[in-house]
Amino acid sequence: NAGVTQTPKFQVLKTGQSMTLQCAQDMNHNSMYWYRQDPGMGLRLIYYSASEGTTDKGEVPNGYNVSRLNKREFSLRLESAAPSQTSVYFCASSEYDRGSGGELFFGEGSRLTVL
């Protein structure tokens, strides 16, 4: 009954360090998403992947890279972390591509602090 699993749940980085947030889903969904949630800003889309090997930029992609190596996993990488990237990151998945309007399922979130 895992659904969408994110690791790590918490991380503290220093400015300039790099790290990768991992996301895996076991629902055989095609689409996967990375969002960030900031106080007063709501959730904003960072990147989207419709299928293995394809990715599209969202609303706030700068400073991030993603990788969709297989259907289950979608990772988010910060190459050189900045304090502005302090946020809660959510991975989500959906059975259908975003143009078809499927229901979204979210992970528990990864809380990142950049000092």
Add this chain to the structure above:
Amino acid sequence: KQEVTQIPAALSVPEGENLVLNCSFTDSAIYNLQWFRQDPGKGLTSLLLIQSSQREQTSGRLNASLDKSSGRSTLYIAASQPGDSATYLCAVRGSQGNLIFGKGTKLSVKP
């Protein structure tokens, strides 16, 4: 550009009360609207998904309605319980497929 607004930002009610949460959006050309619940420090849990061709959806004590022409949706919670305390988010999927979120309504149900 699609904008989603949720009013009020916070709401406190006594246990047992029926309540309505509001969501409005500026562009009526939507695929669907989804209501989520978020508990503190947790992820989002999907409550109800209403397709653009539907008027309402029901799940247990929850009923969500959609009026595309007026750009509004409501989430009705019947006989509220302390366990309903959480932040409720609505999200609209627009014509380009992107899901645009409101900032949520934080609900507190007092015993």
